[in-house]
Amino acid sequence: MNMQHTNNTHYTQIINITDNLMSRINELISHYPADKSKSALLPVLHEVQDAHDNWLSVELMDKVAEILRIKPIEVYEVVSFYTMFNRRPIGRYMFEFCQTSCCCLRGVEDLMDYTCEKLGVSVGEPTPDGMFEVRGVECLGACGYAPMMQIGDYYREHLTKEKIDQLIDDCRDNKINLY
Amino acid sequence: MSKKILLDQINIPGIKTYEVYRQHGGYASVEKALKSMTPDEIVTEVKNSGLKGRGGAGFPMGLKWSFIDKKSGNPRHLVCNADESEPGTFKDRYLMEYIPHLLVEGMITASFALEAHLSYIYIRGEYMWVYKILEKAIKEAYAAGWLGKNILGTGYDLDLYVHVGAGAYICGEETALIESLEGKRGNPRIKPPFPAISGLWANPTVVNNVESIAAVPWIVNNSGAEYAKIGTEKSTGTKLISASGHIKNPGVYEIELGITVYDFINSDEYCGGMLDERPLKALVPGGSSVPILPAHLIYKTANGDDRLMSYESMSDGGFASGSMIGSGGFIVYNDTSCIVRNTWNFARFYHHESCGQCSPCREGTGWLEKVLHRIENGHGREEDIDLLWDIQRKIEGNTICPLGDAAAWPVAAAIRHFRDEFEYHVRFPEKIKNRDHFVAEPFEKVRHLVTKETV
Numbered sequence: 001m002n003m004q005h006t007n008n009t010h011y012t013q014i015i016n017i018t019d020n021l022m023s024r025i026n027e028l029i030s031h032y033p034a035d036k037s038k039s040a041l042l043p044v045l046h047e048v049q050d051a052h053d054n055w056l057s058v059e060l061m062d063k064v065a066e067i068l069r070i071k072p073i074e075v076y077e078v079v080s081f082y083t084m085f086n087r088r089p090i091g092r093y094m095f096e097f098c099q100t101s102c103c104c105l106r107g108v109e110d111l112m113d114y115t116c117e118k119l120g121v122s123v124g125e126p127t128p129d130g131m132f133e134v135r136g137v138e139c140l141g142a143c144g145y146a147p148m149m150q151i152g153d154y155y156r157e158h159l160t161k162e163k164i165d166q167l168i169d170d171c172r173d174n175k176i177n178l179y
Numbered sequence: 180m181s182k183k184i185l186l187d188q189i190n191i192p193g194i195k196t197y198e199v200y201r202q203h204g205g206y207a208s209v210e211k212a213l214k215s216m217t218p219d220e221i222v223t224e225v226k227n228s229g230l231k232g233r234g235g236a237g238f239p240m241g242l243k244w245s246f247i248d249k250k251s252g253n254p255r256h257l258v259c260n261a262d263e264s265e266p267g268t269f270k271d272r273y274l275m276e277y278i279p280h281l282l283v284e285g286m287i288t289a290s291f292a293l294e295a296h297l298s299y300i301y302i303r304g305e306y307m308w309v310y311k312i313l314e315k316a317i318k319e320a321y322a323a324g325w326l327g328k329n330i331l332g333t334g335y336d337l338d339l340y341v342h343v344g345a346g347a348y349i350c351g352e353e354t355a356l357i358e359s360l361e362g363k364r365g366n367p368r369i370k371p372p373f374p375a376i377s378g379l380w381a382n383p384t385v386v387n388n389v390e391s392i393a394a395v396p397w398i399v400n401n402s403g404a405e406y407a408k409i410g411t412e413k414s415t416g417t418k419l420i421s422a423s424g425h426i427k428n429p430g431v432y433e434i435e436l437g438i439t440v441y442d443f444i445n446s447d448e449y450c451g452g453m454l455d456e457r458p459l460k461a462l463v464p465g466g467s468s469v470p471i472l473p474a475h476l477i478y479k480t481a482n483g484d485d486r487l488m489s490y491e492s493m494s495d496g497g498f499a500s501g502s503m504i505g506s507g508g509f510i511v512y513n514d515t516s517c518i519v520r521n522t523w524n525f526a527r528f529y530h531h532e533s534c535g536q537c538s539p540c541r542e543g544t545g546w547l548e549k550v551l552h553r554i555e556n557g558h559g560r561e562e563d564i565d566l567l568w569d570i571q572r573k574i575e576g577n578t579i580c581p582l583g584d585a586a587a588w589p590v591a592a593a594i595r596h597f598r599d600e601f602e603y604h605v606r607f608p609e610k611i612k613n614r615d616h617f618v619a620e621p622f623e624k625v626r627h628l629v630t631k632e633t634v
Contacts, residue, residue, distance in 0.1 A: 031340040033297070036380055041362035043343050046304065074362075081364040081534075082345035084304045100266045101467060101524045102423040102510055109614065138348070138528050139266040139467075140305050143508065144421055144429035153307035179307075 011089055013057040017067075021051050025067060038070050041078055045085060050179055054094070055086040083137070091126035091133025093171045093178075096150040099136040102143035108159075111147055112136060115164055131171065152178030181435040181448075182409055184397045184417055185390070189277050195312070197319035200280040206325055208288045208396035213333045216399070221292035225395065227403030229415035234260055234351070234388030235466060235506040236581075237490055241403075246375035247293055248383040255295040256384045259286060259392050260356055261302040261309075264348040265466035266528060267508025270419035271389035273431040275302070275309050279316035283339065285392035287325055288399055290337050293385055297338050300389075301356050304345040313341045348532035352580045353386035354378075355534065366536050367580035390419055410436035414489035418507055420449075425513040427451035440464075440486045441478045444511065457513040458623075461597075464493055465505020467525050468585030470592030471518070472502050498592065514621040518600050520614070522593040523551035529586035540583040543574040547590055554601060557608030564601045568594055599629045 017025075025044050032039040041064070048064055049056050056064075056079055065072040079085040097103070097112050112134060116122055119132050126133040142148045145157035154177070156167060170176050193199035200206075212221055226241030247255060259282065263271040275282055282300070290298045302310050317339055320326045328336050342360055344350050350359045354368035357379050378384025394416060398406050407415045414436035423429045426444065428451040434443065443449045444459070453459055462472045480486050481500035486493070493504040512521070530544040547570055550563050571587035578584070594601060600622055604611050607628060610620075 031342070033380070036361070038362040039342075039360060042304075042345050042359065046307075046343060046345065068362075070362075077364055078362065082304070082347050084346035099524075100528055101463075101521055102267060104521075104524055105424050105510075105512065105516055137346075138531050139264060141263050141269040141272050141303070143267050143269055143423035143510070144431065145269075146423065146429075150305060155308075 011057065013052060013055070013060060013089075015052070015057075015060055015063055017048075017063065018051070021047060029068070037068050038074065041068060041070070041075065042082070044068065045075075045079065049085060053089065053092075055089050057087075089126075089130070092131050093151055093176065094133045094135060095167075096135045096137045096140075098138070098140040098142065098146070098148055098150075100139035100143075102139075103146040103148060106146040108147035111159055111161065111164060114161055115168075118164070118168065132168070151176060154178075181433075181438065182417060183433045184406075184409070185274065185281065185393050185419065186278075186431075186433045194278055195280075195316075197280060197316070197323060200278070201323070205280055206284050206287075206323075208399040209284060209291075209325055210331065212288045212291050212399050213331050213335055218292045218294050221288065221395075221399060224398055224403035225292070228394075228398045228406035229403075229413075230391060230394055230398065230406065231414070231490065232388055233390035233394075233418065233507070235265065235468070237504070240387065240391050243375070243387070244293060244385060246373065247385055248376050249294065251383065253382045254297065255293055256379045256382055257286065257290045257293050257295045257298040258353075258356065258360065258379060258384060258386045259298070259300040259389055260351060260353065260386050261300055261306070261389045262344055262351040262356060263306075263389070263506075264303055264351050264532075265468065265506045265508050266525070267423060267463060267466045267510045268421050268506045269423075270421040270431050270507055272306055272309060273421070274389060274393055274419065275306075275313060279309075279312050280320070281393045281396065282313070282389055283316050283320050283325075285395045286339055287320075287330075287337060289387070289392050289395050290339070291335060292395075295385075296336050298340075299360060299379075300339070300341045301350070301360055302341055302343055303350070304343050307343070310341055310343050317341065347534075348528075349534045349580070349582060352582065355580065356386060357384060364534070366534050367582075369579055411487070411489050411491070413491045414504075418488070418504070420488070420507040420509050422450050422509040422511070424509075424511040425454040425457065425516070426511045427454055434488055436487075436489045437492075438488050439478070440488060443488055443509075450511070453511070453513055455513075457515065459511065460514045460516060460622075461512040461518060463502075463508070463510040463512075463589075465503045466508035467510075467528065468581075468588055469503040469505045470498050470501075470588050471521075471596065472592075473596040476500050476596075498588070499595070502592070514623055515615075515618045517555075517611075517617050517622075518593050518597040519551065519555050519604050522590055523548065523555045525589045526551050526586065529582065533582060533586070537578040537583065539574045539577040540586065543570050543583070544586045546570050547574075547586065551590075554604050555611070557604070557611055559601075559605040559608075561602075561605055563605065564594060564598065599626060603629045 061075045148157040231237040350365040355365040359365040374384040480495040526548040530548040571590045575587040
C-alpha cells in the first residue's frame, strides 16, 4: 500500500493505489499491445479517479504517468481535454443535468433552478458540507427520457421535482450507488 | 409491423445473457463466416447489401471495408464507434444495453471479414454502466470460445476489448476517436492518410458505428441481396431512429427505410402523435448537426411529394428545403418552442465541444454562441442576423473535421427558415424576457408584429 499526503497544490488529496486498484490497472493495460500502454490512459484515469473521491490532483496524475511510464505532461493534457476528469474536489453527489435541446424542451432548466434553490447553491459550486454539487453538462444521450441527470455512473431519467426531492433524501441516507 | 432485424429479439427475457442469446440463434453468423466463407466473400455480401454507415455520414460500409490496406502486412484493426454523443441520438446505447451480444457477434464477424486480430469498442465515458454490460458480454463470449485463440478450431484469433472515453463529442469523429484510443487528446487528424491506410497506431483501421456492425450478422446469415430487398432502392435495410422532443412516445424505433415521416410521427406504432395535441412547428430529423425543417417541409418535400424516412427523400431539395437522416436523432418541436433559443442551445454545445485545433471552429463557434445568446436575451441588433450568417459561412468547409460544418448548418437553417423569429427577438425584446416566451403566446400568434420589410 502506498500512502502519501500531498500539499503542493491548493487542494490536498490522499493518494492510495490499493492492490485491487493496481490489479485492475494492470488488467486494463493488458488490453493493449505491450508497447502501447499509453492507450490505457483514459480507462486507467477513470479507475483512479473513482477510487480517489472523483478528482485528480497533480500528484495523482504524476502517479498515473509513472505507472504507465509516460511523461506527466501527457497525462495533464489529456485530463484537461476531457470533461469527465475533475481537477478539483467536487461534491460527493454531483447532479449533472443534461441541458441540451431535448432536455430543455422537457423542462430541465426549471428543474435545475429548483434543485439549486433547494440545496442553496448556484450551478458549479459544492454545498458547504461537500455533499452535493449541481452542474449543467452537454448531451448525455438520453434525449427520449428527458429531463435527466447523471449521478456517478448512473442515469436518472424522466425527472420531476418529486423525484429530485426523493433523490436528495436518498443521498443523505446514503442509499445512492455511485459506481 | 414493419420488418425488424436488429431489435426483433429485444423483448425476449434474458436476451442480455449469453445463454438466452445463443438459444435464439445467436452467434450463427460467426459459425457461418468462419467455417464456410472467406473474408472477401463477406465484404462482397456487405457491399451487395447497400448498407450505409449508420453513424451519420452514410458512407457505404462495404466500400469502406474494401479500402482497408491488406497489402502492407501491418496488423489491421476494427474499431466500433460507440461514442454516441450527437444531441438527439440515443439508439446505440439502447442496442448495447439490451442486446449486447448482437454487437459482440457483429464485431467478431466483421473483424474476420477485415482479417483483424485485435479490435476495440470505443464507448463514451458517460455510458459507464453500458461499458460494464459490454465487458460482461465479452467475458461470456471468451468463456464460450467465440473470442481468443483458434476460434471454433478454424485457426482464426481475435481479441476484443472495450475502451472507454471521457466526455468529448469530438471523439465520435473517426480520427479523433483513434487519437483518443491511443491515449491522447481527441484532436482529429488531417486526411489523407485515411484510417484504412494509417489508423490506430499507424495500422490499417476501419471505424464503424454500432448499428452498422450490428447489422452484419443478419447480412451474413441471410445474404446481402436479401438485405437490399428491405427498404427503398437507394436506402436499403432498417434504421434505428431515436425520437425525442414534443411527441407522445419518445424512444428508439427500428423502421424500414422508406416509411413516411407522417406515419412515423403520428402512428401509434412509433411516436404516437404530438404531445398534448399541439401543432408541429419544426423537426430536426438526424441529430443536432443537420438542418432544421419548418412545418411545411416536414410531411411534404418542396415538390409536394411525401417526405419519406430515407436518405434520398430526407435530403430532397438539398439544404434549401431538405435536411439529412444523419444519425437518426429525431427531435420534434411544437409551437411552444423557440427556434432562437434552440439554436443558441446547439451553438453552446458546439462551442463547448470544439477541440480548438482550427481557428474558424474554435473562434467561430464561440462567436455564434455569444451573438445568439444576446439575441435570445433581448440585446440583439438587426445586423446580428446577417452577422450570424456571415460567421457560419466562414466556418463551413474551413476545418479539418466536420464539427465546423455541424456547428454552422443548424444556424444557417434556422435563419433560412425562421428569419422572422430572429427579427421578432430583436425588435420586441420586452416580449421575450421570460425564457418560456412562446409557451403562453406561440410565435404564430405574434408573427404579425414582424413586418415584411427586409432588414
